[in-house]
Amino acid sequence: MTDQDVSPRLESPDSAGRDGTVPDRYVRPHGVHPDLASPAYRSTGRRAPSQPLVPLAQRLTEITGPLYGEDRVTESDADLTRQHDGEPLGQRIVVHGRVLDSDGRPVSNTLVEVWQANAAGRYRHVVDNWPAPLDPNFSGGGRVVTGPDGSYRFTTIQPGAYPWGNHPNAWRPAHIHFSLFGRAFTQRLVTQMYFPGDPLLAYDPIYQSVPEQARERLVSTFDWDATQPDWALGFRFDIVLRGAAATPTEEPHDD
Amino acid sequence: MMTDAAPTTPTLPTTPALPALTPSQTVGPFLHIILPWPDGPEVVPPETPGRIVIRGRVLDGDGAGLADAMVETWQADPDGRFAHPDDPRGASASAMAGFRGFGRATTASDGGYAIATVKPGRLPDGAGREEAPHLDVSVFARGLLDRVVTRIYFADEAEVNAADPVLRSLPDASRRDTLIAVAEPGGYRFDIRLQGDRETVFFDV
Numbered sequence: 001m002t003d004q005d006v007s008p009r010l011e012s013p014d015s016a017g018r019d020g021t022v023p024d025r026y027v028r029p030h031g032v033h034p035d036l037a038s039p040a041y042r043s044t045g046r047r048a049p050s051q052p053l054v055p056l057a058q059r060l061t062e063i064t065g066p067l068y069g070e071d072r073v074t075e076s077d078a079d080l081t082r083q084h085d086g087e088p089l090g091q092r093i094v095v096h097g098r099v100l101d102s103d104g105r106p107v108s109n110t111l112v113e114v115w116q117a118n119a120a121g122r123y124r125h126v127v128d129n130w131p132a133p134l135d136p137n138f139s140g141g142g143r144v145v146t147g148p149d150g151s152y153r154f155t156t157i158q159p160g161a162y163p164w165g166n167h168p169n170a171w172r173p174a175h176i177h178f179s180l181f182g183r184a185f186t187q188r189l190v191t192q193m194y195f196p197g198d199p200l201l202a203y204d205p206i207y208q209s210v211p212e213q214a215r216e217r218l219v220s221t222f223d224w225d226a227t228q229p230d231w232a233l234g235f236r237f238d239i240v241l242r243g244a245a246a247t248p249t250e251e252p253h254d255d
Numbered sequence: 256m257m258t259d260a261a262p263t264t265p266t267l268p269t270t271p272a273l274p275a276l277t278p279s280q281t282v283g284p285f286l287h288i289i290l291p292w293p294d295g296p297e298v299v300p301p302e303t304p305g306r307i308v309i310r311g312r313v314l315d316g317d318g319a320g321l322a323d324a325m326v327e328t329w330q331a332d333p334d335g336r337f338a339h340p341d342d343p344r345g346a347s348a349s350a351m352a353g354f355r356g357f358g359r360a361t362t363a364s365d366g367g368y369a370i371a372t373v374k375p376g377r378l379p380d381g382a383g384r385e386e387a388p389h390l391d392v393s394v395f396a397r398g399l400l401d402r403v404v405t406r407i408y409f410a411d412e413a414e415v416n417a418a419d420p421v422l423r424s425l426p427d428a429s430r431r432d433t434l435i436a437v438a439e440p441g442g443y444r445f446d447i448r449l450q451g452d453r454e455t456v457f458f459d460v
Contacts, residue, residue, distance in 0.1 A: 022381040025341075028459070033279045034400035041281075043398030046316040047449050049457050054425060056404070056458035060378045061391045064339035065329055066357035072292075100274050115288040123285045127323070141289030177283060179290060184341060185329045185391050186460055190402065192280040209400050210278040217277055240274040 022057040026186045026242040027102055034209035041205040042166050058186055065185040068111040069145045077143040080116075080156035088138035090119025090157035092232040095193070095220065098150040099180060101243030106150030107187075113179040114142045114154065121160030121174075130163055155232060161200055173200035173207065180239060187241040194219045195235065279401040284323045286395065287361060291325075295359035298328065298372035303351065305333065305373045308442035309407060312366040313394060316450030320366020324396035326447070328358040328370050328407070330389070335376030344379075374409060380420050387412050387419035391460075394447055403457045407445050408435045430456050 036048040056062065076083050081092060095114075099107040117123045117140060120132040124140055140159075144152045159174045175192040182188060194201060196219055201207050207215060217240075226234025282290075299306055313324040331337055332354050336347035349356075351373065358370040378386040390407040408416055416422055416435070425431055433455040436443035448455050 027276075029276050032276045036400055036403070038400055041398070041400065043281075044400065045398075046319075047321070047396060047398035048400075049403060049454060050316070050450050051430075051454050051457070053457050053459035056406075056421065056460045057381075058460065059381055059386060060337065060342060061329060061331065061386075061389065062460055063341050064337040066355070067339065068357075102273055102276050104273055113289050115285060115290070117285075123288065125285045125288060127284055139288065143289065177280075177286070179282070183339075185393075188327075188393060188402065189277060189279060190282045190395055191277055192283075206280060206400070210280075214275065214278045217275060218280065238274070239277045242276060243273075 022059055025058050025063045025244060026184065027244065029242065031211045032214050034211075038205065038209040041209055062186045063184050065183060065187065066181055067109075067183060068181055069109040072111050073143045073145050078154045080114075080138065080140065080142045080154065082155075083139050084137040086137040088118065088135045088157050090135075090138075090160075092155065093158050094153065094155050094226050094228060094232045094234045095176065095237060096151065096153035096223070096226055096234070097220075097237040097239060099146050099152060099182075099239045099241065100150055101182070101187070101241050103243035105243065106146070106148070107180075107182055107241055108146055108148045108150055110146050110181055110183065112144050112146065112152050114144075114156075114176055116140050116156065116159040116176045117162055117174075119157050119160050121162035123162075128162075132160070132162065158195070158233075161198075166205060171200050171203070173198045173204050178237075178239065180241065182241040189239070189241055191239070192218060193237045196220060196222055281397060281400050282325065282395040282402075284397040286323070286325055290359070291361050292359060295361075296368075296370050298330070298355050298358040298370060299351065300353040301371070303353065303373060306371060307374060308369055308371050309390075309436060309445055310367065310369045310439070310442065311436075311445040311447060313362050313368065313396070313447045314366055314449065315398075318448075318451070320364070321362055321396050321449075322364045322366065324362040324366065324368070324394060326358075326360050326362070326368045326370070327393040327395070328372070328390045330356055330372065330391065331375040331378055332356065333373050333376050335378050377415060382420070384418065384420060385415065386421065387415040389419075389421075392447070394449070396449075399449075403449065404460050405447065405455050405457050406434050407443075409443060410435050410437045425456060430454075 118135045122132040220235040220237040223234035223236040313321045332349040360368040393402040436445035
């Protein structure tokens with residue numbers, strides 16, 4: 001399950017400074033992730049920590065992590081349209097892309113977990129009870145493992161938008177949830193993929209919580225080449241986890 | 256006479272664009288559709304000698320339990336080893352049968368979670384000292400736009416805790432106890448307070 005040739009640059013443990021500091025193995029994001037306290041997203045109000053985060057040096061526990069791959073996946077996990085006897089309703093789509101680190105290296109053989117609402121915008125979940133139909137042929141959960149080049153691919157149904165209680169007439173734009181491990185505790189990422197041209201993005205406090213220069217990275221692109229004749233529309237979504245080098249584009253631009 | 260080597264507008268050398276990091280988004284309230292694993296809370300199999308259960312509650316700023324959170328843990332084995340190629344000491348398969356290092360538990364309606372594991376060993380800290388036994392913890396929930404990261408230490412490791420570089424370097428030593436699990440029958444108790452009184456220390460990793 002491991003690929004020695006894609007490991008980040010590593011110094012030996014005794015390369016630490018004499019003051020006990022340890023050099024970072026993984027870049028620290030700036031201007032990428034949302035602020036935990038984002039008042040427009042109401043649920044942050046009593047849940048986001050109020051104290052500043054304490055910097056944690058990246059030592060052994062942080063530069064290692066669970067390496068889950070094929071052992072966590074069954075064949076039907078990559079096609080959310082074939083998990084029941086019948087076919088789910090809605091627009092069939094293929095979602096694919098690559099998982100890379102910010103040095104451009106593929107993150108191979110890593111588990112990707114996805115979940116989503118059905119075509120009507122309803123989750124098969126006990127706390128989702130808005131008046132849209134459940135689909136008996138759609139559960140909305142999938143798992144895939146990246147290939148040697150970091151590529152992944154799954155088939156599903158275009159999820160619908162749905163209302164939520166954040167503010168009057170609040171609607172979440174259509175999205176697919178993604179959970180990724182990478183190869184280190186430090187690389188762990190949970191995010192959401194959106195669809196191009198969705199007018200609801202402009203009104204969504206969760207999408208808008210991302211710094212402006214990084215938001216569009218969460219929007220997939222329509223992919224003609226991945227579109228399958230007489231079968232499914234294609235969308236591409238590349239995911240970039242923290243690597244060993246900083247990238248100039250991740251600095252915030254306040255000017 | 257002008258030479259052709261002096262353009263008035265210098266051309267900057269171009270460097271290949273590196274991919275830009277993907278932002279985090281909240282796990283939301285519907286994570287149970289796929290994320291819970293039947294064996295998620297079992298870092299070690301049930302019959303493992305020295306097995307302990309770490310129990311606690313994930314609490315919001317009002318002291319109410321989060322019914323929709325997920326807690327993940329990552330740790331060394333009792334010998335302080337990781338079966339991972341990026342460990343500069345070399346990957347080392349655990350001597351403990353079935354040891355996974357990773358735990359994942361969703362919270363119950365009262366915010367309670369439980370992870371069954373073994374106490375990890377001490378680790379070299381990269382500067383000639385040792386880190387006390389600890390678990391790295393990620394908490395995901397609706398209302399958390401990124402995971403929050405904390406550590407679980409153990410109250411009965413007082414001596415090595417006192418020398419631990421992370422515990423020693425906390426800006427506010429009065430918050431140190433929020434990182435220390437307390438022994439209880441069958442294991443340890445570790446509550447995670449996202450906000451407010453006795454707010455848990457969370458780390459920027």
